Amino acid sequence: MSSEHRLSPTSYIVLALIGGAGEATPYDLKQAVAMTLGNFWSVPHAQIYAEPERLAEGDYLSERREDGGRRRRYYKLTEKGEKALGDWLAEPTGEMAELRDPGMLKLFFGGNPERLASAQLATHRQRLTELETLAEQMEGQPQVPRGYLLTVRAGLGHEREWIRFWSLIEQGEEP
């Protein structure tokens, strides 16, 4: 019945989102990801439909399917799911972040630093602005979950660091 699956970060994202919503369809998850998590962790939508299915197989979720029309699938945490999620959240992690930065790659292999810098600065500045807007909007609404707020702030910090770094490069200074 419950063959043993290994739970990936994506699995926990799905579990956590469904846990938060009570009951949700994959589409709801897709929306939720786009509005929040998507800011710092991408999950392709095909994944978001496939993962709940896998999780249901492993008894982490229970599934209820609409009869007519869209035949939506609604998912809920099972007890096993609740437990898995709770355990994961309770366990802090020292695991390292992984950073994949195409700009760094070119820099590493000898791409022209100044030209790279100006391209990178453009996108990082834009991103910073977006995040700043987001952060401001959140100030207004006090019921924003603390975790969300903190991750946005973390994002701000990183964008600023990137901008600092590339600015120095652009100026031809040693960073």
Added chain:
Amino acid sequence: MSSEHRLSPTSYIVLALIGGAGEATPYDLKQAVAMTLGNFWSVPHAQIYAEPERLAEGDYLSERREDGGRRRRYYKLTEKGEKALGDWLAEPTGEMAELRDPGMLKLFFGGNPERLASAQLATHRQRLTELETLAEQMEGQPQVPRGYLLTVRAGLGHEREWIRFWSLIEQGEEP
């Protein structure tokens, strides 16, 4: 003969490393990655054996195989490969970095911030020390490629930013 493949970041890593070495076996690449690039971009070793094969099929690399013993494969850039590499390096990129940080994920979903912070601080501090050592060693040797130096410095900056962020969290302050 030269069916059209799409070149991924991994492809360019392989091309660039082989370009730098003149001629190399996949194992050489594996070593090279481990010593340098691995600091900020992971490439699973199975990839490192598979990719040159694909690239050779696309005429980006030429292959020469040892007769006896290990039957090592030696790869070299073809003209097409040189061109592809040159073009890639010359073209700056505005593409965004992708950051996948398991700690952030837990923070986002409501994991205990202080406990997370102390676990994360431990690994980031360790990483910072490693990078500092690396950077110092490089100061001595003036023939270290500039790109390598710069990416290590970028890494230092990010580690410091992470430490700043998590320290604030640990202290219970608003970051």
Added chain:
DNA sequence: GTCCGAATGGTCTGTTTCGGACGGTGTGAG
């Protein structure tokens, strides 16, 4: 009403990626 287009909701397919197990080959210490 009814027709159209947009937004919604879901599925499928062909490739890549990835981790990890496993299997040969050389070599030097005893």
Added chain:
DNA sequence: CTCACACCGTCCGAAACAGACCATTCGGAC
């Protein structure tokens, strides 16, 4: 000589992924 260990390479199954495609609903123009 031979055993242990480092070196070097291959293979496999499970996921991840991009992105095309299909079906349903809804809201407004007419």
